[in-house]
Structure formats: C-alpha cells, structure tokens
Amino acid sequence: MSFLLTCPNCGVREVTDFGYGGEINPRPTAAPSFRELNAYNYFRTNVAGVQREWWFHRSGCRAWFYAERDTTTNEVLTTELP
C-alpha cells in the first residue's frame, strides 16, 4: 500500500505520515438499542469503491480530517476539514 494524501493544513504527504480512522461511522444521536449499539461499535460497510473516511495527520499537524478514497485503487479524491 502506498499513496499520497493531501492534508488540508500541510499539503501532499505520504500515506505513512497519517493515521487511519476508518470509515465515517456517525455516532447514534439518541440512545440506541443494544443491537444498534453493537452495529455502531463493531460493524462497518467495507465499501469496494469510493468511501468517506477519517484520517489523522499523525506525523504532522495532528489534525483529523475527512477523505474520500477509492478503496479499490487507493486514489484519494478529496480531503477536507470537518
């Protein structure tokens, strides 16, 4: 695996600069059932294609941001601060 991400603060960097936060998985707004809670905690959509996800500029500005990435090609389409 090797690709580039554009940190919204710092610019283009190697993927090894970043931490991966996984696909965007909104936290329930109201109290979930136990089943819903488990789905939120443990289940992911695992899209083969374009996915919105969290990234963290660990070896840089330490900002969390959104990225749109094609999981089949690792092409990062967009990045933006939340």
Add this chain to the structure above:
Amino acid sequence: MSRLAPQPGERIDRSRLISFTFDGKPVTAFEGDTIGSALYAAGQRTFSRSFKYHRRRGLMCVAGQCPNCICSVDGAPGARMCTEPAREGLVVEHVNATPSLEHDVMEITDRAGTKFTPPGFYYKTFIRPRKLWPLYEKLLRNAAGLGKLRAEQPEREWRTEYRRRHADVLVVGGGIAGRAAAAAAASAGADVVLVDEGLAGQTAPLDGVELIAGGSALGSFDRLVPVWQGDTLHQIRAARLVFATGTIEQPLVFAGNDLPGVMLTGGALRLAQTYAVLPGERAVIATTTDRGLTAAQALRAAGVEIVAVCDLRPEVNELGRELRRAGVPVFTGHTVIEARGRKGVQTAVISALNPSFATDEHEFDCDSVLMSGGAVPATSLLLQAGAKTEYDERRGHFAIAELPAGVFAAGEVIGVTGDETAARSGELAGLKAAHELGFGDKHSRAQLQVLGTAPAADDEPVAVAPPVAGASRGKCFACFCEDVTSKDIGLSIDEGYDSIELSKRYTTVTMGPCQGRMCQLQSVRLMAQHNGTSLGDVGVTTARPPWVSVPMGILGGRPVEPAKRSSIHSRHRALGANVKWAGDWRRAYDYGDPAAEALAVNRAAGLIDVSTLGKLLVRGADAGVFLDRLYPNRFSDLKPGRIRYGVISSDAGRIVDDGTICRLDDETYYVTTTSSGAGAVEEWFGWWLADWKLDVRLTDLTQGMAAVNLAGPRAREIISTVCDIDCSNDAFKYLDGRHATIAGVRCLVLRIGFVGEVGYEIHFPAAFGEHVWDALMAAGEPHGLKPFGLEPQRVLRLQKMHILVGQDTDSESTPFAAAMPWIVKLDKQQDFIGKWALEHYSELPPSIALVGFTLPNGDVPTEGAVVLGEDGSPAGQVTSSRHSPVLDRTIGMAWVPAALAHDGAKITISDVGRQLAAEIQTRPFYDPDGEVLRS
C-alpha cells in the same frame, strides 16, 4: 595474464594499481577494474560453485545479471564480482564450496547424486525413515544458501538512510532512450529524476535532471519506485514514469551450457572492450541474431580466434558473408548442442537443427563458447507498474503490448534499436510525459508534432532458439541460480505442476538471484514444448519485486531506535539508575535497591520523575462540557483548584485510559494521562473535538512539561522549605491543585496520592527539570529523601490497589468489572462516550472481577499466572504481583470469577508447575481507608 593492448573504450586506468585478496591470495587490478575482470585477467576461470550440484561456474553475463560470480566481499555475502568495483584492500571470498573453490566435496552431488536430487528432493528422498528427518533437516539447512552471514556484526557499522523524493517524471534506465526522455521532459519544464545503474563518472550528468547514478530500481509499488543507491534507499514517487530498461541477452540451453568458458557474447565483449581482458583464445559463437555476428567481428579484432560461428537463421547475411571472407566458418541453421570439458570448455559440438542432426555434427577445440539467444525486453518493472505483455511469435519472446495510463516505455524495451531511433522514442516518451502534466510550450508542442508517432520496432530477422538442444548429452541448465535442468521442468509437469506458476514454485526456476533474467523465457519454452502448447498459452509468471538483489539493511532503513528521555535523565544516570525501556521512554527502573526505595517512601519521603505522564491543556468555554462527554464522571461541576480522577471509556464500555484532571479556572483543565497512553488520548480527544466542533482548544504539553512526584510522611516538610505557598493540610488539601513557585520556578502542584502517601505531583516547564529536581533533592536530604524508580512505584501503587491501565486491565475490561463502579455516573443527564454500553453492563453482573490477593509465605507468582476455578480449570489470571517491603508479604491483583470476589475467599494460582494458595482481599493492602493520604 590475459590483458589486451589498450582498447579504445576501456575504463581502466593502467597507471593506477590496486590490490585486494581473493580467498587469501593477493590479486592486482587496475583502477576501474571490477573484482571479476581483475580475477579473469589473472587467469581465474572458476568463480563460484553452483547452488545444488556444486558445478564450476565462470563469468557469463559480466553485467551483474546472472548468479555465476556471487561472492562475499569484506564478510558481506551476495556481491557480484563482475560489477563490484575492485578497491584497495578488499577481502573477497568464494561462497558455497568446501573446503575450497577448486576442491569442493559437495561436487559429488553432480556426479552421483543427480537421481537423488530431482525437484522437491528434500520432500522425496529425505523423507524416510521419518525418524531421521531432524538429521536430514540439519544437513539440508547446512547445505542450502549461498554464503554465510557473520554471526556478529559491529553495531551501526553500516548506516543506511532513506529519502523521499516527489518528482514530475521518473526515468528508469540511463541508456540512449532514457537519457533522451529525461532531457526532453526537463527541457519542457518538468522536475525529472533519472536512475541509472552506471556508476557516477560513467554516466554524464544532464542539465536540469537529478541523476541517481549507480542506482537500481527495485520495483514499482503502486507507482512508488524504490531506488537503491549505495547506502540510501530513495523512495521516488513521480506523476509519470518512463521505463527505458533495455533488454537482457539470453543464454542458450544445451548440454554443458554452464561450463566455465560458456559466456554470453555481451559478457565477452564487455571483458574485451571495457576491461581489455581477453575472454578466450579460441571461441565458438552460437547466435540467433546479428548480435553474435557483430560480436564475432569485434572479438576477432581484439585478438580472439573465432573457430566457428553458428547462426541459427537459415540465411547467411552480409555480416556472415564478411566473416566468411575473413576465413571464419559460418554455419547457418546450426547451434551448439554440447560444451565439453572438465574444469572448463575444451571442445564444443555443433549441429544443424533438423531431425537428422546426428549426422551433421562438428566438434571444435576451443576454450570458450559464446552464446546469444536473442535479447528479451526487461519488462519486469513495467509489468509491476501495470503493463501487459504478449507473446511475439516472430521474435520468440514476450513483448510489451499495453501500457497503463501515466506509464511510458522507450528504446530497446519496446524493440526500438539503433541509436537514432532509440533517442527519438525516448524524446517522444519524455515530451509526452511532461505534456500530460501540463508542461511544455509552443516549441515543445511543435517538436512533439515533428516526432509524430513512436518509431516502429526493428524488423531484423531473428531465429527463435530451441527450448533445449542436446538434451540427451548431459545436463542442460534452464536456470543457473537454482540448478534447474530442462529435464527437471519436464519432470515437474509430469508430476502435475503443469502451470508455469506451479512449476516455478516446485522447481524454484526464476526464484534465484537473477530473478528470471536468465531463465524465465527458457522455462516457458520448455513447458510449452513439454505440454505441446504455445508460449502465449503458457504465459509468464507474475513480475514481483525486488528486481535486483538488495541487502536487507537497505530495506530496514535507519539503524536507530528513537528514544524519549525526560529533561531530568542526566540526574538519574548520575545517581546510577538502572535505566530501561518503558514504551518509547528510557526510564529509571530503580536506583539499585527497589525495596529500600519503596520503604523510604512509606517511612520518610521519595522523589520520582514522572515527566512521561501525558499532559493536555483543555481550554475554552465548552471545556467542561467536552470532558463531561469524554469521561463517565463529571468535570463541569469540579471547582477551580480541585482535582478528580477519571477513567476514559470507549463506546463499547471498555477502559481506554485513566488519569487525573485539575480544573485551573472556569475555562481551563489540566488533564494527565498514562505515560503509554499519552499519544492515543491526545488523538482520541482531537478526534471527538473534530466531530463535535465545541469551543475547546487542545494543547499537548507532554514534552513541554516535566513532572516529579514528591511523596511520603516527610513530603510536606520538604516542600514547605522550597515553596512559596502554605502547604499545611488545611490550606492545601488532598485533591487540591495549586500554582506555586518552587526554587524560583512557577509550578502546578497537584496533591494526589498514586503511591499512597501524602504526595505532591509537581508540574513545571521541562527546561527547568534538573534545576527543580536538584532543589527538591537538596531540600529533602535532611529528611531522608530518596529518589525512587518505576519498580518501587509499581510496588507502592499495588499496595493501594491503584490499577495500571494495560497491566491490570485489557481491551475487554469495564469499570464495573475493574471494581470502579463509583467512577461511572449514569445519573448524568448528558450523553457521554460509553454511556449506552455502561448502562447495559451496569445491569449485567460481571462474570469476572479484578481483586487483590495475598500469599502467606514468600512466594511471588509470575504476572500472567493462571487462577484456577473450583473445578481446577483456568478461570482468571494474575495481573500484578510483588513483595511489599512495608507489609512484608506478597500482594497482587488478579481477575477471578465473580463468585470468588469477596474478602477471605481462597483461590489457587497455577504458576509454571507450582500451585499456590492465595486469599482474596478487596480493599487496599495499605491504608485501606485513605487516612494517610488525607492527613
């Protein structure tokens, strides 16, 4: 000596002599020689012993491509003599032969052992009787491998570096096409990197191009191309890639095609022209293209007697006629079917390639057989980058058929030969790459028009070499690296490994140091012949990195391990601390006597450096709300100047980290975390902050602030002598946080009690670390203050049953099971991370519980020892255990079945063969009511 008179293009400097040793014997070389050329000039003909049969092998490619001259240089195996420059004082040694290259006892496998060593022999011959396998394994392991690594290597003897480089265009290959591509892309304005295997000095620099001379591209990983150059690994990422990787001259497969003296024509030419070394006195040449014929002319001119030339093509052309006019016999439609000789080539047998060739044999006395089975494109890197190949019937090899977007190829690798056309194809590729990126101007666009489409691949007549010739006469090697013969490939197919990928894994053909350069095509041809299919149907194996043999150290990067040290570290060293790793930190474990240090804290006072604690400043109007949402307990109602303990839970209700939080003012909280969790907690806070978008600012002070904990019955007296505030118990209560000036430094003093005594955790700017430490040590000296390390701290906190997250808890532990239900405030109106899961667990009695235990005698169970249930099966484990000096007994913490989690319950601990009887205790071992702490 077989050194020739000065040659026009020679790269040696005859005025400068170098000497090195080979197997202990001195060898003289000229500046510019390689180890191989110098040894060849000195008469050496056997350069290595082959992998399996220990056959003599001599120089073949003289280009670092075949495995025949692998050796060990200055103790490091894996070097190739034909490309390794000769340098003064080098110690060169042969590999894979015992006792010597000349007399190798394992040669017996070639003469007598062949039938015992078919492909996969280690599973076949050496499997019975099964009892003997351990012995066989030992023998086989001893016999396998080329060269020996030194058992010990001086630390940091070889420092390796990596470098990242982003460019517009990367050109791999510094031949005519590659240089033209690089120059064209640079002239259009692109940022260009050119990688060439030729050493600096042999490759001229190009204006506006970064040249990585003596660099080898190792592969293409999602278009990231790692390039090994000396002790540096360049990780090059370019928007466009141009490969001008050229071709690889192929050997022919005939009986004895590995005898010393059998060489590629290109190898013989390099010896003669570059190093002015006579490759042989009398040579037979076998070729399928014009290469062999031009080589024959050039070598004749250099002084080699050409005994015969076999041109596999049916028609003689002008080059052939020229040779005939000069008196060289040229046999069309012929090839070499056998090379004979004991230590090297003595005669060569040639024959016409037709069904009746037995009647058309000629045998010539000669000392070398120079072969050229055609030049195949070096497509491996292109294939790794996503290109596709197709079988080209006319040329008899796999040629590039399709390039992915953003990847270009130029020169011989796409069949374009001739200096001018190759340069044109390079210029075209370079300009196209640059233009795709938006570079260029009117002039370069016009030039692109002029160049037009890519020059056509050349149409020189070639003959396709037979898969094997003279197979009945002896071993015909398809793969020199792994000693795989034409028969071995047939056998693997007969045994069912009938796809090229299976046969590769079974016979290990293409898996040796040459990475398929010499054997890929030959193995495909042999398989197609044996299966009766076409080469296109057989296909080629997947191209994989690394394309060149590369030392592991280069891939390993910098041989350094980053360490964090607190700003007080020098003091711990001076005090003779026993320094050990704790996560990323180097920490004082103890100062020689952990028991005495722990006792000092309980009886007088101790000072410990806790600068490793994570320290976060949380500021803003919403700071209280933010912490309320992150912790299961409340912080918005914490009064300024007060401290509260907090446990962070995940949304699954599991313990993530813990620490203390001091409210400094209405909008500011000072949060400490565990040492190992500092980074993760900062990430966690930042993540939720990014999601919630509260009015909060987060500052990580972990590195900026030092911290020490002064604790013990005398701690108050000590701090009072150096501190400008009233430290009496009434003015500065347990869980108060106060700003104070200590020895002139403004500090945040937190009255907390991790170690169980009256304690002051003092936080201050890291730059004053030694100064504050020294001041406290001096102030404490009359009171019996002792520095204490991490180990006594662990004993002291265990006496209080204060958990260590990650030691006593794991990723499954909930605050309820970890005996901290009081930390969870489910009546909190507000939502918090973990609330829903904790609500669920609060109604579900935990099946296991974290409790303390004591042992009556002096036994201390190992941490991780098993707690047995009533039926004797494993039901829990010991997480911490120590001998407590102040209580003089064994104390510990363990996960036990909930039914046993009450005072006085008896448990059995099974610890590496010992069965220990322990008694449960649920309240702290020392000062259970916290009276000492609050005093």
